[in-house]
Amino acid sequence: MSMLELTDVTRSVVLPDDRTLHILRGVTLSVDAGEHVSVVGRSGTGKSTLLNILGLLDSPSSGDYLLEGVPVQRLSNRARTRRRGRDFGFVFQQFNLLPERTALENVAAPLLYATGRQFWRRRSIAAQMLDRVGLGDRLDARPERLSGGEQQRIAIARALVRRPRVILADEPTGALDVETGSEVMDLLDEVAAETGAALVTITHDLAVAARAQRHYRLADGVLVGIHLATGAEGADWVGDVPTHRAATHTHLAASVPAASAPIAAVPAATAPIPSDAVRTPGTGPATELGA
Amino acid sequence: MTGLVGAIVEAWDELRIHKLRVLLSLVGVAVAVMAITGVTAAVQMLQQGYAEQADRGGGRQVTLQLNAWSQTAPGLGATAPDMGDEYARVLERYSITYASRDQWTTIAVRMPAGTEPVQMRAVDPDLATLYRIRTVSGRWFTDADSEAFAPQLVVNQTMLAELGVTDVASHPTVLLGTDTPVRATVIGVVPDDWTDVPPTAFLLYDQMTRWGLAGPDSAGQVPTLSLWVPADQVDGLKTAIRRDLSASLPGYQLDLYDNRDMYQSGLDDATKWIGIGVGTFALLLGGLGLVNISLVTVRHRIREIGIRRSFGATSARVFFGVLMESVVATVVAGFVGVALAVAILKAIPVDALFGGYGLQDVPPFPLSAALIGMAAATAVGALAGLIPAEVAVRVKVIDAIRY
Numbered sequence: 001m002s003m004l005e006l007t008d009v010t011r012s013v014v015l016p017d018d019r020t021l022h023i024l025r026g027v028t029l030s031v032d033a034g035e036h037v038s039v040v041g042r043s044g045t046g047k048s049t050l051l052n053i054l055g056l057l058d059s060p061s062s063g064d065y066l067l068e069g070v071p072v073q074r075l076s077n078r079a080r081t082r083r084r085g086r087d088f089g090f091v092f093q094q095f096n097l098l099p100e101r102t103a104l105e106n107v108a109a110p111l112l113y114a115t116g117r118q119f120w121r122r123r124s125i126a127a128q129m130l131d132r133v134g135l136g137d138r139l140d141a142r143p144e145r146l147s148g149g150e151q152q153r154i155a156i157a158r159a160l161v162r163r164p165r166v167i168l169a170d171e172p173t174g175a176l177d178v179e180t181g182s183e184v185m186d187l188l189d190e191v192a193a194e195t196g197a198a199l200v201t202i203t204h205d206l207a208v209a210a211r212a213q214r215h216y217r218l219a220d221g222v223l224v225g226i227h228l229a230t231g232a233e234g235a236d237w238v239g240d241v242p243t244h245r246a247a248t249h250t251h252l253a254a255s256v257p258a259a260s261a262p263i264a265a266v267p268a269a270t271a272p273i274p275s276d277a278v279r280t281p282g283t284g285p286a287t288e289l290g291a
Numbered sequence: 292m293t294g295l296v297g298a299i300v301e302a303w304d305e306l307r308i309h310k311l312r313v314l315l316s317l318v319g320v321a322v323a324v325m326a327i328t329g330v331t332a333a334v335q336m337l338q339q340g341y342a343e344q345a346d347r348g349g350g351r352q353v354t355l356q357l358n359a360w361s362q363t364a365p366g367l368g369a370t371a372p373d374m375g376d377e378y379a380r381v382l383e384r385y386s387i388t389y390a391s392r393d394q395w396t397t398i399a400v401r402m403p404a405g406t407e408p409v410q411m412r413a414v415d416p417d418l419a420t421l422y423r424i425r426t427v428s429g430r431w432f433t434d435a436d437s438e439a440f441a442p443q444l445v446v447n448q449t450m451l452a453e454l455g456v457t458d459v460a461s462h463p464t465v466l467l468g469t470d471t472p473v474r475a476t477v478i479g480v481v482p483d484d485w486t487d488v489p490p491t492a493f494l495l496y497d498q499m500t501r502w503g504l505a506g507p508d509s510a511g512q513v514p515t516l517s518l519w520v521p522a523d524q525v526d527g528l529k530t531a532i533r534r535d536l537s538a539s540l541p542g543y544q545l546d547l548y549d550n551r552d553m554y555q556s557g558l559d560d561a562t563k564w565i566g567i568g569v570g571t572f573a574l575l576l577g578g579l580g581l582v583n584i585s586l587v588t589v590r591h592r593i594r595e596i597g598i599r600r601s602f603g604a605t606s607a608r609v610f611f612g613v614l615m616e617s618v619v620a621t622v623v624a625g626f627v628g629v630a631l632a633v634a635i636l637k638a639i640p641v642d643a644l645f646g647g648y649g650l651q652d653v654p655p656f657p658l659s660a661a662l663i664g665m666a667a668a669t670a671v672g673a674l675a676g677l678i679p680a681e682v683a684v685r686v687k688v689i690d691a692i693r694y
Contacts, residue, residue, distance in 0.1 A: 052689050055601070057600075057601060057688050057689055057692075058688075058689055077605075077606065078605055078606075078607075081600070081603055081604070081605045081606075082603060082605070084601065084603050085602050085603010085604070086603060088601075090601045092692070096594070096598050096692065098595055098598065099595070100308045100309075101304075101308070105304070109599070109602060110602040110603065112297040112300060112301055112602075113297065113599075113602050113603040113604050113608065114293070115293045116293070119293040119296075119297060120293075
């Protein structure tokens with residue numbers, strides 16, 4: 001049983017002029033515990049909407065979403081909110097730290113909504129988490145006085161402080177320079193691996209996406225599994241996978257260079273797919289698809 | 292439990308971080324609470340002042356006054372029956388602790404300017420308790436003074452001045468009577484009841500009778516007996532005392548009055564409610580200011596609210612959290628307001644307000660006033676927090692995060 005499982009999920013909204021905007025079209029995706037999945041796509045293609053639906057911040061217009069086998073549609077608002085707090089950790093592009101709170105207060109904030117030991121010992125737990133992300137000496141620092149990398153570290157500590165089962169990262173390196181972004185991703189990968197949490201990364205940066213075990217491309221609301229290859233020039237799109245379950249490239253993450261590749265390298269979903277580049281899972285080692 | 296504590300912690304953190312905003316928004320509330328609490332407490336203090344003033348005029352609540360009138364018109368010089376034993380029996384039978392005989396008489400006093408008739412009041416020591424009589428210097432009578440060798444006087448300030456004495460500590464004496472004068476010692480001074488009051492004095496009833504000092508104007512009169520009785524037993528005691536004394540005073544008409552109708556607070560309920568009404572109005576204005584600032588604050592915090600929702604903050608928790616911010620803030624403001632009210636009322640010169648008498652039983656700062664102030668502050672906080680809390684709950688999480 002998958003941790004998260006979307007089947008034919010759509011999301012559409014009615015615009016003020018009564019036209020319907022289809023943001024997601026028949027998205028099918030499953031994420032297992034401990035897995036790292038990435039979704040790339042241009043701005044406005046529905047990446048964040050997908051992440052919001054996965055994180056129970058939004059609801060699909062149609063389709064099924066099973067959270068550990070439980071249809072989320074059956075959960076009450078309260079139950080969804082509680083599961084969101086307990087099972088999901090969010091890392092945002094703009095960090096979204098609480099202003100005028102110290103690093104410690106920011107990281108401890110999610111624990112205000114926890115119960116029992118986590119609630120009563122929130123400050124010490126938060127301090128430990130900050131120590132884990134290398135900010136043990138900046139507990140009382142206010143985020144506005146920290147660098148972007150440090151702020152994102154705080155955001156990661158905050159996302160992980162309740163030991164979530166899924167980490168949803170929305171452009172986690174989007175506001176960082178390449179080197180800092182790489183460090184942050186190293187950290188995110190490490191702590192996610194330590195806690196056994198699934199990590200879903202949304203990014204337009206192919207180098208960041210290539211760190212994942214499975215990769216997807218979202219274009220015009222359609223989710224397509226893709227193969228990413230990396231080399232000295234950086235990560236690059238190789239081809240689409242015609243199933244929702246993209247091929248795994250666990251070894252690629254280790255070989256991603258610091259330089260990031262722009263999403264412009266990824267062709268639109270409507271572009272013809274080179275048949276020779278497409279591999280379905282199990283048809284051959286991923287390295288064969290590399291540059 | 293953790294939800295409630297968490298909401299309070301969250302609210303307190305918010306207030307702590309936005310101290311200046313909170314301070315500015317709560318000045319009005321604190322002042323209004325101070326007004327409500329202060330007015331409530333001041334009204335109670337003034338009521339106590341008026342009550343004590345009424346006590347000085349007509350005795351404590353409830354004082355019975357027993358007067359006996361001869362139905363045979365004995366005329367001047369007649370001897371009134373000695374009611375000492377009869378009165379004592381009544382007091383003992385009905386366990387009445389405080390009582391005093393009371394009779395006005397005119398006694399000639401040798402003043403430095405010549406002999407002068409002075410109105411004197413022959414009483415028992417308990418009269419000071421019954422009528423809240425306080426000396427401004429020297430002392431009042433004690434039970435032991437009845438056995439003193441020489442009569443003692445407690446004079447008013449005018450009489451002391453006419454005697455040419457400035458201090459009773461020197462044990463000044465004065466001659467009473469004309470044919471066989473008796474030397475009396477002035478032991479205390481009471482304040483003048485009003486300006487240009489003639490010289491008056493108190494002396495003990497037992498000493499007046501022992502030394503035969505009663506003037507001809509009180510001859511044949513039975514002293515009034517004042518009794519301080521419990522309010523819930525007044526009617527029963529009146530019947531019983533009248534019945535008991537009728538047998539002891541044949542030929543006398545007994546009149547028994549109580550002072551329940553005499554007490555009228557100078558500060559009636561209407562005045563009190565006007566004071567509270569003005570304070571409440573001020574509090575509502577303060578609350579409106581709080582609503583405005585809270586609404587603006589919530590607008591500024593939409594993103595933060597969205598982030599908190601992503602942490603798992605339920606709608607109820609967000610609503611309660613914003614509401615609690617308002618309530619915690621106004622409770623703090625209420626506490627400050629109550630503290631200010633206490634400080635101001637403690638600084639008020641009570642003696643000056645009550646014409647030199649001051650308050651004998653200064654009421655402690657009324658707990659009810661503090662509770663009213665705190666309750667009003669809490670209620671305003673809750674009301675002022677409702678609209679911002681509702682706004683906060685309506686925020687869509689996704690929009691809020693991107694706000």
